[in-house]
Amino acid sequence: MLSRRTIIKGAGAALAAGSAVAPRDPGDRLAARLGSAVKGTVLFPRDPGFAAEHAGYNPVVRHAPKAVVVPADAGDVRGAVRVAALLGLPVAVQATGHGISAAADGGILINTRLLSSVRIDPAKRIAKVSAGARMRTLVQAAAAHGLATINGSSLDVGAVGYTLGGGLGPLGRKYGYAADHVRAIDLITPDGRPLRLSPKRHADLFWAVRGGKSNFGVVTELEIDLVRLATVYGGALFFFGDAAQRVARAYPAWAARLPEEMTTTLAFMRLPKSPSVPPPLQERVAVRLTAAYLGRDHEARRLLAPMLAAGPELNTMGTLPYEKIGTISNDPPVAPLPVYERTGLLRTLDAAVVERLLALAGPSVKLPFGVIELRQLGGAFARPAAVPNAVGHRDAAGLLFIANPAPASAAASVRKLQQGLMDGLKPHLTGGMAANFMSSADLGPEQVRAAYTPADYKRLTRLKRVHDPLNLFRVNHNIRPA
Numbered sequence: 001m002l003s004r005r006t007i008i009k010g011a012g013a014a015l016a017a018g019s020a021v022a023p024r025d026p027g028d029r030l031a032a033r034l035g036s037a038v039k040g041t042v043l044f045p046r047d048p049g050f051a052a053e054h055a056g057y058n059p060v061v062r063h064a065p066k067a068v069v070v071p072a073d074a075g076d077v078r079g080a081v082r083v084a085a086l087l088g089l090p091v092a093v094q095a096t097g098h099g100i101s102a103a104a105d106g107g108i109l110i111n112t113r114l115l116s117s118v119r120i121d122p123a124k125r126i127a128k129v130s131a132g133a134r135m136r137t138l139v140q141a142a143a144a145h146g147l148a149t150i151n152g153s154s155l156d157v158g159a160v161g162y163t164l165g166g167g168l169g170p171l172g173r174k175y176g177y178a179a180d181h182v183r184a185i186d187l188i189t190p191d192g193r194p195l196r197l198s199p200k201r202h203a204d205l206f207w208a209v210r211g212g213k214s215n216f217g218v219v220t221e222l223e224i225d226l227v228r229l230a231t232v233y234g235g236a237l238f239f240f241g242d243a244a245q246r247v248a249r250a251y252p253a254w255a256a257r258l259p260e261e262m263t264t265t266l267a268f269m270r271l272p273k274s275p276s277v278p279p280p281l282q283e284r285v286a287v288r289l290t291a292a293y294l295g296r297d298h299e300a301r302r303l304l305a306p307m308l309a310a311g312p313e314l315n316t317m318g319t320l321p322y323e324k325i326g327t328i329s330n331d332p333p334v335a336p337l338p339v340y341e342r343t344g345l346l347r348t349l350d351a352a353v354v355e356r357l358l359a360l361a362g363p364s365v366k367l368p369f370g371v372i373e374l375r376q377l378g379g380a381f382a383r384p385a386a387v388p389n390a391v392g393h394r395d396a397a398g399l400l401f402i403a404n405p406a407p408a409s410a411a412a413s414v415r416k417l418q419q420g421l422m423d424g425l426k427p428h429l430t431g432g433m434a435a436n437f438m439s440s441a442d443l444g445p446e447q448v449r450a451a452y453t454p455a456d457y458k459r460l461t462r463l464k465r466v467h468d469p470l471n472l473f474r475v476n477h478n479i480r481p482a
Helices: 004-014 026-037 050-054 074-087 135-143 159-164 203-216 241-256 297-308 322-327 351-361 408-424 445-449 454-467
Strands: 041-043 067-070 091-094 108-111 118-121 126-130 182-188 194-197 218-225 231-239 262-270 285-293 318-321 339-346 370-376 398-405
Touching: 026 041, 026 067, 026 074, 041 050, 050 067, 050 108, 067 074, 074 091, 074 108, 074 182, 074 218, 118 135, 126 135, 126 159, 135 159, 135 322, 159 203, 159 218, 182 203, 194 203, 203 218, 203 454, 231 241, 231 297, 231 322, 241 262, 241 285, 241 297, 241 351, 262 351, 285 297, 318 322, 339 408, 351 370, 351 408, 398 408
Parallel strands: 067 108, 091 108
Antiparallel strands: 041 067, 118 126, 126 218, 182 194, 182 218, 231 285, 231 318, 262 285, 262 370, 339 398, 370 398
């Protein structure tokens, strides 16, 4: 097991080529250490560009780190982590800030955005994805060869962070979680060592990082399997008024009969008047049904016929080249306001769930702008990974996701409203959560525990004790050392 002395001794030896005489001021000491360990950009609070480099997609959390490192390569990541270990500073890792959780206050924030390369081996159907690559880059690179990755609803997220959190998207009922398709991982450990993880090398960490996110170090590259897929039939149907309620009530029975090749969501949407919102949706309550189908177009239309018969006012369904998969959900590329989020896993996705949701958040209920979404699970989501990982709760029937954009001044009222929705749906929730969907509201130890099965969480805490006993990687949904 790594001890405090081992970590500091190892980091100190690796940095011995730095400044011979450490400056007296702690800030100067940090600057000197990072200056000698990192070739890329290092920024401090008074430097121009500092705020921009630590800002994330979702401004619900605002960081205040001692320093921001924008590494030019994996060696810079290694150097930054070693400095953090030597000085006992927490380390935060950020690519886009979509999965932002805890504030990186008083530590070193590593912004991986420049590590954005994606390399495709079409013969082996493998992608090598660097730490800061966006999912859009990966999807487009794979699509050029008639291949697809197991992406999520948004293509603007970081591909690595999404995958390490499990990765739940529109191909999931057919192919499972994105983490299930990882072949190998390049990791910088909390003591600054580069390790190559695979089923046969450092297998314990390979298991833990796939689901344990950034708790065990900085992933600088993933090697993942791709699937052969050039097109998908998909899109969204929008319903209003009586049709919205009819579709919502019909959804559970309809979805239960679908083959694994189709993955769907049902959402109650209240959207503002905005240039980014289509005019038919502005300042109205809509029920949105999304679907992605891996098969022939005529079969997709047959499966969708009961929903189409309800008369959607807006229909975007059609055959899509795979690089357009993000248009199904059409998530916004920027978050101008903080977005407050809650999530939970559902025991069943049945009529009782929908009736309760209609009572709490249906078209007749006055609620602020936002989205309340049910994501259909089952199929390959329910099956264990071929190579086991820490992504658990695979018996859940569905996922609940609540998101409300609001100014910081309205945070308390929004949080209270969301808690009321969670309480109202509690009888239908398993008590578990999906790691990818956890937010800044889910930082407590019991909430983090809820993202894993009891056995997996116990194993994760033991591995954390072995590999990060000082808990340097704690600016996240933190798995504390046992």
